[in-house]
Amino acid sequence: MAFDRPEPSETALTPVADPTTAPAAAIRLDRVSKLFGRFAALKGVELEVRPGELLAVLGPSGSGKTTLLRLVAGLEFPDEGRILFGDDDVTLTKASDRRVGFVFQQYALFKHMTVAKNVAFGLDVRRKDKPSRKDRDARVAELLKLVELGDLGKRFPLQLSGGQRQRVALARALAVSPRVLLLDEPFGALDATVRKSLRRELRRIHDATQVTTVFITHDQEEALELSDRVVVLNEGRIEQIGTPDEILNAPATAFVAGFVGQSNAFHGEVRAEVFRAEGMTLPAPGLADGPAEAFVRADQWALSSGKGLEVKVLRVPPSAGLLRVEVEDPHGRPLEAALLRAEGVAKPAVGDKIRLRATGGRVFPSP
């Protein structure tokens, strides 16, 4: 069998491929472009996926993330550029010859087959190295156990819940021992609770199988929580590739800063490496003088007794931990702030005018 499910301790001891010693990228996209008619879905994308990593592709709808995934799977072909799996150029290889595992948002299970038959499909259609019936059944049982559907093999897909179906789809994709596992918005069609538990599940299965995994999502929380690295895609271009921490705390572009972390943008001006806008100043090291844009996350505000942005409190929803307030600035623009509770400071009431001070934020020159 291509993989054994390691014990948890073993998982901890087996490190995910070290990027410094890794021989080659598991997947490499070399200046890949894709057009649909006149619409450029991807524009010269350069991307390396490291062996064994769990990579999230994050972007708004229409950013080209599904196209990127389908190009890697061989369900679409690029107009320009190359796609490599290790050292193999697979740019023009058919999907059926690429050995990728693909999990569709709407599951795409074979409705007329049992769960076990679905999982076995990739083994049943093999012409070369077709496993014996016994080996196949053993593999199917092993996979169903891995996704915790051990006793549902005889059911039909329509008899399962959404979360269970997605697990079947995952087991089916893993059955062919894919070189890379691709997931297209895997949790998009599920409700919030199932999403959360399946997210942890995917991380566990990934750690157990160590298969290089790329999943796409428009949900930043999902991307930041689940992945080793995140690719932020916008209008067919990569804005940033980095760890979740880098994406959140060191956004490379104004788009990333605005897209991640519920940021609010403020237009102002940089003078002598200091950004000034109405009611706020922020350090802007290294930035040339001129118009600029600052992005401040909700958790980067503090109550100010002196200077600051004057806002009106709209709502104070009950919350534990940080004190959340919904406010609007003098121009009527809504903002959300998560403030540290401080001793001796009264909780703001609805209708109060308070002053907020930006304690952090990223400044980018205006485009």
Added chain:
Amino acid sequence: MVDATLSAPRVGRDPAWVKGLILTLVVGFIVLFLVAPLAMVFAGALSKGAAPFLMALGQPDSLSAIRLTLIVAAIAVPFNAVFGISAAWAIAKHRFPGKAFLITLIDLPFSVSPVVAGLIYVLVFGLQGWFGNWLSDHDIKIVFAVPGIILATIFVTFPFVARELIPLMQAQGTDEEEAAATLGAGGLQTFWRVTTPNIRWGLLYGVLLSNARAMGEFGAVSVVSGHIRGLTNTMPLHVEILYNEYDFVGAFSVAALLCLLAIVTLVLKAVLETLEPEASRHGL
């Protein structure tokens, strides 16, 4: 006021007499225009007892008409099943220019009068037609012969299977096929293992309708047949000939057999419809 609201009829329920009236009208209409004529056919066929009925069917000309009808259906139906699957597959699962036009073309046999359809074949393959000289030089007979009847039948039954499958396949999308491809299945494997099982009920339904029409077609076949007894007469044409010769028992006997074929088809179809939801739930 309080009483009125309490005793008010449930919203959306028609009074009993309206329901009764509509039901009577519908049933009456069906009996008068559908059941009664059908019963008359069987009554006419058996008006002189079972023996003349069986005798009429046993005549060589009748037997040859029955045989020809079965042969024509046996060729036209599989042909259109294959064509229908291919067309639906191309239209539903692929993008290509001229797709909307192709769908319109497939509908053409529904909108053209069957007589015109027959005439088209006479014009193309007849002695005075485009290929007339070439065909007669090579001693190939199409019009006023069995091949012409088969062609005309294929023409009129052309859309049934495709029309049934196109919306079905479009609704199913291409996800399952793409999933099969990523799992390593080739084009043919995908077609047999994934596409076909998903369309089999629609396909059967289309084939049954297509078969019913193939056996019953009169207009188009009448134009290209030439009405040569024992050679190019199908059952519907034979009914007309017998009727025109005042052989009412004979005419009704063959007509009754045609009706039986149609009824069997409809019963099959109804049985399939009751099976279908169960089947897709349990994947039978």
